[in-house]
Amino acid sequence: PQLHYPPHFMKGSIIQLSNGELKRVEDLQTDDFVQSAEISSDLKIDSSTVVKIEFNPDHSTAILGFVVGEHKVQVTVEATLEHPFFVFGQGWSSCEPDRSLHRYGLDCQKLSVGDVCISLTHKDVQ
Amino acid sequence: VPVFPWHALVPFLTNTGPP
Numbered sequence: 001p002q003l004h005y006p007p008h009f010m011k012g013s014i015i016q017l018s019n020g021e022l023k024r025v026e027d028l029q030t031d032d033f034v035q036s037a038e039i040s041s042d043l044k045i046d047s048s049t050v051v052k053i054e055f056n057p058d059h060s061t062a063i064l065g066f067v068v069g070e071h072k073v074q075v076t077v078e079a080t081l082e083h084p085f086f087v088f089g090q091g092w093s094s095c096e097p098d099r100s101l102h103r104y105g106l107d108c109q110k111l112s113v114g115d116v117c118i119s120l121t122h123k124d125v126q
Numbered sequence: 127v128p129v130f131p132w133h134a135l136v137p138f139l140t141n142t143g144p145p
Contacts, residue, residue: 008130017132025135036132048139068139075139086136119139 003060003080011105026106030088033118041123047088048075048119050111053095055081062095068119084108086118093117 007013013025017032018039037045052065056078066075079085082099084092090109094100097108 006134007128008134014127014129015132015135016129022129025130028132028135033132033136040133043133046140048137066139071140073140077137077139118136120133120136121138121140 005080005082005103009084009100009104009106026092028086029091030086030118033086037120043120044123046070046119046121048117050113050115050117052076053111053113055095064095066117066119069121082108085111085115087111087115088118090115 008015009025011026015023015025015028017023018036023032034045037043046069048066048068050064051067054063056062061078061080064077064079068075081096082094082103084094084100084106087093092106093109093111093115095111097110100106100108
């Protein structure tokens with residue numbers, strides 16, 4: 001598979017919040033995402049609970065199962081082992097923190113079943 | 127120096143509205 005390593009996870013990357021404030025990716029906090037979504041006119045935050053992590057070492061990926069948002073939608077995604085997800089109150093977390101550190105220089109916690117991640121959806125357009 | 131928007135860092139896992 002064609003694996004994708006987004007540059008914005010590289011330690012030191014500059015991230016702009018909704019209020020215009022600039023922060024380094026490694027310094028982001030839960031509130032930064034929550035407040036940015038509140039200011040945003042069309043995006044809102046969903047809580048996505050990790051319910052499954054299936055390692056796929058041949059591809060350097062993992063199959064992740066999430067239960068997403070108030071409607072508990074079941075979603076399955078394939079992500080690289082080093083891909084950082086932002087866990088409420090915990091920060092950046094991945095399936096293989098050592099690989100995240102090596103790839104991005106970004107300190108990550110170990111992502112585990114039961115962790116609640118920040119994801120986005122579009123606000124209901126009235 | 128590139129500046130990335132905050133919403134690029136977290137995934138969109140569902141589309142809008144209830145199923």
